Amino acid sequence: MSVEMRTPIPVKEAIESVIQVVKHKEPFTLSVEESLNYILAEDVQATYDIPRFNKSPYDGFAINSQDSQGATGDNRIAFKVVDHIGAGTPSNVKLKNGEAVRIMTGAPIPDGADAVVMFEQTVENEHGFTIRKSFEQGENISFKGEECREQDIVLDKGQQINSGVIAVLATFGYQHVKVFQKPTVAIIATGSELVGPKDPLEPGKIRNSNGPMIEALCRDINIETTTYEIQEDNLQGCIDIVKKAMMQHDIVITTGGVSVGDFDYLPKVYEAIDAEVLFNKVQMRPGSVTTVAYKDNHILFGLSGNPSACYSGFHLFTKPAIQKMMAAQEIYPVIIEAILNEDFKKANPFTRFIRAKISFSNDGVYAAPSGFNKSNAVVAIVKSNGMIILPSGTRGYAEGDKVKVLLTDHQSYERALNL
Numbered sequence: 001m002s003v004e005m006r007t008p009i010p011v012k013e014a015i016e017s018v019i020q021v022v023k024h025k026e027p028f029t030l031s032v033e034e035s036l037n038y039i040l041a042e043d044v045q046a047t048y049d050i051p052r053f054n055k056s057p058y059d060g061f062a063i064n065s066q067d068s069q070g071a072t073g074d075n076r077i078a079f080k081v082v083d084h085i086g087a088g089t090p091s092n093v094k095l096k097n098g099e100a101v102r103i104m105t106g107a108p109i110p111d112g113a114d115a116v117v118m119f120e121q122t123v124e125n126e127h128g129f130t131i132r133k134s135f136e137q138g139e140n141i142s143f144k145g146e147e148c149r150e151q152d153i154v155l156d157k158g159q160q161i162n163s164g165v166i167a168v169l170a171t172f173g174y175q176h177v178k179v180f181q182k183p184t185v186a187i188i189a190t191g192s193e194l195v196g197p198k199d200p201l202e203p204g205k206i207r208n209s210n211g212p213m214i215e216a217l218c219r220d221i222n223i224e225t226t227t228y229e230i231q232e233d234n235l236q237g238c239i240d241i242v243k244k245a246m247m248q249h250d251i252v253i254t255t256g257g258v259s260v261g262d263f264d265y266l267p268k269v270y271e272a273i274d275a276e277v278l279f280n281k282v283q284m285r286p287g288s289v290t291t292v293a294y295k296d297n298h299i300l301f302g303l304s305g306n307p308s309a310c311y312s313g314f315h316l317f318t319k320p321a322i323q324k325m326m327a328a329q330e331i332y333p334v335i336i337e338a339i340l341n342e343d344f345k346k347a348n349p350f351t352r353f354i355r356a357k358i359s360f361s362n363d364g365v366y367a368a369p370s371g372f373n374k375s376n377a378v379v380a381i382v383k384s385n386g387m388i389i390l391p392s393g394t395r396g397y398a399e400g401d402k403v404k405v406l407l408t409d410h411q412s413y414e415r416a417l418n419l
């Protein structure tokens with residue numbers, strides 16, 4: 001039996017090839033309360049000017065600025081208070097010379113007033129107050145439309161709905177919003193060695209950690225999943241379960257069985273279901289055998305069985321694909337520069353992704369590998385909030401070198417792939 005030879009492709013090319021085939025789901029309408037984290041499927045317009053009327057930004061007195069001209073410490077100018085309003089109630093008064101309205105923050109500026117004097121700038125008396133400086137026309141006024149005008153586009157299609165979006169929708173009284181559907185995800189852990197948390201650990205068996213980890217990774221980004229039974233290494237069983245999962249879900253994530261072992265059946269599954277394999281070898285470590293296949297708008301992620309490889313594969317390929325399927329404008333992981341805290345003398349022909357603790361301090365961003373970091377490591381994932389990226393090459397890396405890090409424990413995305 002001869003081993004299948006695979007052609008490893010660069011990581012960037014692999015990510016781009018996945019993104020290229022992913023299509024977004026259909027839009028639908030749902031209530032604003034339920035819309036958090038969905039992607040907007042339409043531009044949203046301001047239905048009126050914000051602020052909606054000229055208003056006071058302070059608690060104080062509304063005056064006509066002309067009446068204040070010439071006021072100094074030695075020549076205080078007096079005002080008579082003729083009305084008293086809080087936010088929510090306009091004044092019926094039209095100011096005459098020397099008159100003022102006592103006004104609270106958020107209340108509409110009365111007719112005849114064009115400036116607001118803060119309480120702290122006055123000395124109050126029985127009839128009103130005096131001031132010691134002159135005010136300019138428009139001083140201390142929040143102007144109608146200064147933030148946005150009626151019909152301005154205030155939210156762009158493709159924007160992820162966050163608390164700010166909810167606030168803007170509420171501002172304009174929108175109760176429903178058009179968003180893109182989220183993809184549905186099936187998770188299948190494959191491997192005859194795998195058992196669940198309650199099963200006895202017979203010799204040679206291990207517990208399935210990848211399944212629950214992927215579920216958690218999806219839940220972290222507000223994606224619902226269906227977890228299938230652990231699938232033993234059996235070709236027909238693997239074909240049947242993947243077919244079944246594809247009928248019900250947009251994305252099918254399997255773990256294990258993607259390498260060249262005698263019981264690694266995923267390559268045969270893709271063949272049997274006639275899926276187009278985008279790649280089955282990536283120039284990266286861990287996760288070199290990560291495989292992504294595509295069939296009728298369904299994406300099949302064949303993540304490696306080794307936990308750290310599985311984790312890296314999810315962040316690099318699955319997460320951007322989910323973002324794209326939801327029609328987000330920003331889909332790629334945030335990648336920034338950091339200073340390496342440890343030597344990596346051994347050169348590697350593949351790009352290395354090292355689970356690491358990224359710390360942000362006043363003197364810069366630092367990246368420290370989070371312990372035992374091989375492909376089969378699981379504990380290192382816990383202590384990481386990012387991955388150090390060491391490009392392939394002939395030289396090693398030394399402490400103090402600048403490197404790129406990909407933030408994993410992070411809910412922000414980029415428009416461009418900065419790998």
Ligand SMILES: Nc1nc2c(c(=O)[nH]1)N[C@H]1C(S)=C(S)[C@@H](COP(=O)(O)OP(=O)(O)OC[C@H]3O[C@@H](n4cnc5c(N)ncnc54)[C@H](O)[C@@H]3O)O[C@H]1N2
Nearest residue numbers: 189191207208209210211256257258259264304305306309
């Ligand atoms: N001759 C070669 N052998 C291997 C190659 C290669 O290129 N040539 N690649 C190696 C690399 S790199 C990796 S990574 C692994 C990938 O293996 P598979 O994706 O086929 O995964 P399995 O063989 O099923 O399992 C690998 C490893 O992970 C454990 N595992 C599997 N599933 C889980 C799970 N759900 N939870 C926790 N741990 C899991 C499994 O027991 C194995 O120890 O192949 C190398 N071999």
Ligand code: MOO
Nearest residue numbers: 286287288309375
């Ligand atoms: O895919 Mo393996 O995890 O590169 O070591």
Ligand SMILES: [Mg+2]
Nearest residue numbers: 257259261264
């Ligand atoms: Mg294998």
